Amino acid sequence: MDPAKLAKLQALSAANRIGGKGTVRRKIVRKTKASGAQDDKKLQGALKKLNVQPIPGVEEVNMFREDGNVLHFTAPKVHAAISANTFAIYGTGHVKELTELVPGILNQLGPDSLASLRKLAESYQAIQQGQQRQASGTADEEDDDDVPDLVENFDVDAETKVEAALD
Incomplete structure (x- = not known):
């Protein structure tokens, strides 16, 4: 027998062996899981x-x-x-x-639902405008928070303290 073929067969059989030397060679069987059917x-x-x-x-x-x-x-x-x-x-x-669904929804609504859809659209616009105001308001507030307001004249206070210490 050819030594190259023999080495190749030994390598394949070693890969399929689960236990130690002398055990029966068995192939590993992997089961696939059908998760979609199980969830259903x-x-x-x-x-x-x-x-x-x-x-x-x-x-x-x-x-x-x-x-x-x-x-x-x-x-x-x-x-x-x-x-x-x-x-x-x-x-x-x-x-x-x-706004994406309104054209398809209109033909399904009755007169009562149409009025409630109008109210919903108005509240949606109010929410959008409130978010825009909030976004522009927070940008202005953030700029103000970075720089503190100047309340006192620190140079004059520092000079009086130095003069008091020298006296």
């Missing part, structure tokens, strides 16, 4: 405990946040227990600005 099973178990039922046909969900942004879900899975006033919405959510 846990979620389904938690939803069963809440006695929720799936609601089919929901194309999108928008949740309005206090900072004026919208949490937008496209094609979410929605489950609800209406008697317990519990809703579970899961899927991929994106934080978007209200």
